[in-house]
Amino acid sequence: MNGSAPSSQSALEIQLRRGPAGLGFNIVGGVDQQYVMNDSGIYVAKIKEDGAAALDGRLQEGDKILAINGHKLENLCHSAAVELFRSAGEEVTLLIQPRPSHSSNGPLGPRPDGDSSSSMSSFTLVCVFLAAVAITVFIYRRPGAFRRHTPF
Structure with a gap:
């Protein structure tokens, strides 16, 4: 089934020690920012090089995080999940x-926590849209634009 939540698999427990750069990964998802269609879970978006998760090696991009320190991450908004990690x-x-x-299965869109690339691309799309609207308005508002000249 394309674009739906992953089927049940066995869960894996991983213990990490927070390093100078935190746990060393970014998360995406939540009830308010679904990353996988029909699934409001929290997912690993990016493993940071030389971070605690990369050094451990077991956590991978795309893994679904079911719980942190015994706290289930079901039905949480993204910011609440981020606060649990912090x-x-x-x-x-x-x-x-x-x-x-x-x-x-694929993401609905990139939203890595702490990564500005997704907000930059959204900003770029808005700018392109506004520029297209401005050009269209300019063309149609010019005096004499697209008026039919009927010879007498």
Whole structure:
């Protein structure tokens, strides 16, 4: 089924120790920012090089995080999930569902937490749209534009 939530797989428990750069990964998802269609779960968007998660090696981009320190991440908005990660302490236990190896599921759109590329692309799209509207208005508002000249 294309674009739907991953099927149930066995969960994996991972313990990470927060480093100087935090846990070393970005998250996406939540009830207000679904990353996978029909699934409001929290997903790993990006593993930061030399971060705690990269050094451990088990957490992968696309993995679904089911719980952090025993707190289930179901039915949370994105900001509430971010706050749970920020307040989790130095030793963090994650319960994850590894991404399917042959997944046809895809994101609704990129929204990595702490990554400005998605907001920049949205900003660019708005600017392009406004520029197109401005050009169209300019063309149609010019004196004599597209008026039929009927010879007498």
